[in-house]
Amino acid sequence: MTTEQPVRVRFEPAPSGSLHVGNAMTATFNWLYARKHNGSFVLRIADTDASRATEEAMRSVLEDLRWLGLLWDEGPDVGGPHEPYRQSERLELYQKAADRLLEQGNLYKCYCTPEELEERRKAAMAAGRPPGYDGRCRNLTDEERAAFEAEGRKPALRFKVEPGETVVHDHVHGKVHWVHSQIADFVVMRSDRTPTYLLTVTYDDEAMGITHIIRGEDILASTPRQLMIARALGSTWTPEYAHLPLIVGSDRAPLSKRHGHTSVAAYRDEGYLPEALVNYLVLLNWSIGDGLTERFTIPELIHAFDLKGVTRNPSAFDVQKLTALNAEKIRELDPDEFVERIRPFMVRAEVLHEPIPDEEIGVLRHMAPHVQTRMTKLTEAPEQLRFLFYEPVPDEKAAALLTPERAALLDEVEKILASAEPWNLEAIHDALMAWADQTGLKRKDALQPVRAAIAGSLISPPLFESIEVLGRERSVQRLRNAAGFARHEN
Numbered sequence: 001m002t003t004e005q006p007v008r009v010r011f012e013p014a015p016s017g018s019l020h021v022g023n024a025m026t027a028t029f030n031w032l033y034a035r036k037h038n039g040s041f042v043l044r045i046a047d048t049d050a051s052r053a054t055e056e057a058m059r060s061v062l063e064d065l066r067w068l069g070l071l072w073d074e075g076p077d078v079g080g081p082h083e084p085y086r087q088s089e090r091l092e093l094y095q096k097a098a099d100r101l102l103e104q105g106n107l108y109k110c111y112c113t114p115e116e117l118e119e120r121r122k123a124a125m126a127a128g129r130p131p132g133y134d135g136r137c138r139n140l141t142d143e144e145r146a147a148f149e150a151e152g153r154k155p156a157l158r159f160k161v162e163p164g165e166t167v168v169h170d171h172v173h174g175k176v177h178w179v180h181s182q183i184a185d186f187v188v189m190r191s192d193r194t195p196t197y198l199l200t201v202t203y204d205d206e207a208m209g210i211t212h213i214i215r216g217e218d219i220l221a222s223t224p225r226q227l228m229i230a231r232a233l234g235s236t237w238t239p240e241y242a243h244l245p246l247i248v249g250s251d252r253a254p255l256s257k258r259h260g261h262t263s264v265a266a267y268r269d270e271g272y273l274p275e276a277l278v279n280y281l282v283l284l285n286w287s288i289g290d291g292l293t294e295r296f297t298i299p300e301l302i303h304a305f306d307l308k309g310v311t312r313n314p315s316a317f318d319v320q321k322l323t324a325l326n327a328e329k330i331r332e333l334d335p336d337e338f339v340e341r342i343r344p345f346m347v348r349a350e351v352l353h354e355p356i357p358d359e360e361i362g363v364l365r366h367m368a369p370h371v372q373t374r375m376t377k378l379t380e381a382p383e384q385l386r387f388l389f390y391e392p393v394p395d396e397k398a399a400a401l402l403t404p405e406r407a408a409l410l411d412e413v414e415k416i417l418a419s420a421e422p423w424n425l426e427a428i429h430d431a432l433m434a435w436a437d438q439t440g441l442k443r444k445d446a447l448q449p450v451r452a453a454i455a456g457s458l459i460s461p462p463l464f465e466s467i468e469v470l471g472r473e474r475s476v477q478r479l480r481n482a483a484g485f486a487r488h489e490n
Contacts, residue, residue: 005211006038006039006040006211007033007034007037007038007039007040007211007212008034008039008040008042008208008209008210008211008212009031009033009034009039009040009041009042009211009212009213009214010041010042010043010044010204010205010208010210010213011023011027011031011041011043011044011065011070011072012043012044012045012046012201013027013045013046013061014045014046014047014052014053015045015047015054015057015060015061016049016052016053016054016057017057017060017263018060018061018064018263018264018265018266019061019064019065019263019264019265020262020263020264021247021255021262021263021264021267021277021281022216022246022247022255022262024064024068024264024277024281025247025281025282025284025285026214026215026216026244027065027068027070028068028281029214029242029244029282029286029305029310030212030214031070032282032301032302032305033212033214033305033307034073035302036302036303036305036306040073040074041070041071041073041074042072042073042074042075042082042085042208043065043072043074043075043076044075044085044086044204044208045058045061045075045076045085045086045087046197046200046201047086047087047088048087048088048091048194048195049194053088058076060265062076062077063265064263064264064268067264067268067274068264068274068277068278069274069275069278069298070278074208082207082208082209087195087200087204090200090204091194091195093203093207094189094195094199094200094203095189095193095195097199097203097233098157098188098189098195098199101157101159101188101229101233102157104232105160106159106160107157107158107159107160107189108137108138108140108157108158108160108185109140109145109155109156109157109158110133110136110137110155110156110157110185110187111137111140111145111148111153111155112133112136112137112156113153117133120136130182130184132183132184133158133184133186135184135185137155137158138158138160138185153191154191154192155191156187157187157189158185158186158187159185159186159188159198159225159228159229159232160185161180161184161185161186161228163180163181164180165177165179165180166178166180166223166227166228168223168227168241169240169241170220170241170242170243171240171241171242171307171308171310172217172242172243172244172245172307172310172312173217173220173243173312176220178223180224180228183225186198186225188229197222198225198226199229201222201226202226202227202230202233203233205237205239206233206237210239211239211240212239212240212241212242213239213240213241213242214241214242214244214307215242215243215244216243216244216246217243217244217245217246218246219243223241242307242310244285245285245310245311245312245313245314245315246314247281247284247285247314247315247316247317248314248315248316248317249316249317250316250318252314252316255317261319264277267322270377270379271326271345271377271378271379271380271381272323272326272377272378273326273329273341273378275297275298275329276322276328277322277326278298278301279294279295279296279301279325279329280321280322280325282296282301282305284315284317285310285311285314286310286311287309287311288304288309294325295325295328323376323377324376326377327375327377330372330375330376330377330378331372331373333368333372335365335368335369336365338368338372339364339365339368341378342364342378342381342385343356343364345378345379345381345382346364346381346382346385348382349383351382351385351386351389351390352389360389363389363469364385366465366469367385367388367461367465367466367469370461370462370465370466371384371461374461384461385461387454387456387457387460387466388466388469388470391478391481392455392456392478393456394452394456394482394485395456397457397458398451398455398456398457398458399452399485401452401458402449402452402453402482402485402486403486404486404487406449406486407483407484407486408483409439409446409449409450410449410450410453410479410480410482410483410486411479411483413432413435413450413453413479414476414479414483416431416432416435417431417467417475417476417479418472418476420472423468423471423472424468425464425465425468428464429464432447432463432464447463449482450463450479451463452482453478453479453481453482453483454466454467454470454475454478454479
């Protein structure tokens with residue numbers, strides 16, 4: 001590849017469920033590299049396995065990528081010069097390529113059944129031999145092939161690995177060397193005429209002009225096989241490689257459901273910001289070099305990203321670190337953006353209902369700076385803000401504080417607020433602080449029953465700001481209700 005050649009990278013998810021965070025990390029690295037070099041980010045869907053791939057899963061993957069902000073330049077829904085981008089729609093291309101390789105002598109028909117292959121694999125392992133394919137069908141006679149055909153066996157097509165070696169320079173792993181004698185003949189076309197990953201990915205990467213293959217290190221071993229196929233097809237295509245370390249759990253095992261959430265959709269539904277998740281996924285396996293910088297905006301990541309910073313060792317996914325970063329990102333949102341982000345969560349919790357009136361949007365915007373600093377996830381917004389829209393029912397701790405002796409204090413505050421002039425934050429603050437000092441109690445002890453009356457909880461946004469937003473009438477009514485509750489319940 002020449003340096004003048006435009007950068008083209010691809011992400012190729014298999015749509016069998018929601019996008020895994022490990023795959024999301026791979027997509028993010030590809031997207032960042034494309035944006036850094038003004039290149040193209042190609043989305044290609046690996047949906048040739050009809051038993052696993054579904055339309056619903058594909059839509060889910062596309063939704064997850066859009067939510068993360070990883071928009072593609074070419075793909076199944078935006079088109080491009082190499083359409084189609086769904087491999088299920090490219091089957092004829094793969095079959096023609098396989099037929100050509102068969103005619104050239106690069107492939108041969110393999111009639112071994114799965115049961116036979118498994119039996120021989122177990123026998124090889126028991127004898128201490130490599131468990132790869134033993135070449136049983138490589139040199140069949142015409143009579144032997146005819147006999148298998150007469151049995152009704154449908155052959156798979158295997159690639160004939162010839163002596164030699166493959167060497168690539170990987171941006172993460174350095175020089176990687178494979179001796180072909182250690183690589184068994186491999187299937188490129190199954191007996192049902194569906195292609196394997198090795199054929200589809202090689203054909204498409206070459207056909208679509210992919211210049212950099214950035215993917216998980218679990219696929220590193222497939223590299224020499226793919227290059228063998230490309231050379232057999234007459235290609236001189238030589239991409240650059242970067243095989244990324246995998247994400248692991250706290251026990252250093254590959255990240256799975258036993259470690260907690262593993263899907264992008266789960267973190268979206270739990271109220272994480274996409275920019276926080278992208279930021280965290282990148283930093284799991286990449287560093288700017290100073291070892292200190294952890295918070296980036298997306299433009300900053302694009303500017304700073306390069307493959308030299310990719311680490312070789314896998315990193316453990318730490319939900320606590322992600323949550324802390326998410327809290328910081330929430331605090332950085334301006335009020336209007338914050339309101340837009342919490343809006344679907346407020347509706348989902350049935351605190352608000354679409355279309356949300358402008359007045360209620362104004363309440364959220366006014367309270368935004370006072371709740372953003374208290375939140376780690378957007379899902380916390382409904383419970384923190386519910387009392388602004390509904391008469392609260394005192395929770396256990398608030399109810400315990402609303403005792404008969406405090407009912408008189410609430411009566412006093414009710415009168416103060418009923419006559420407070422003007423109705424603004426400063427007047428409310430000054431009046432209630434003066435009253436608290438006159439009670440002979442510590443300010444916190446005096447004001448906590450007021451908080452319990454206003455919010456129904458001892459944990460809420462700032463009290464005086466909440467009273468101002470609620471307005472005089474509703475604040476006075478809540479104090480009156482709480483005083484009645486205190487006298488009646490206790």
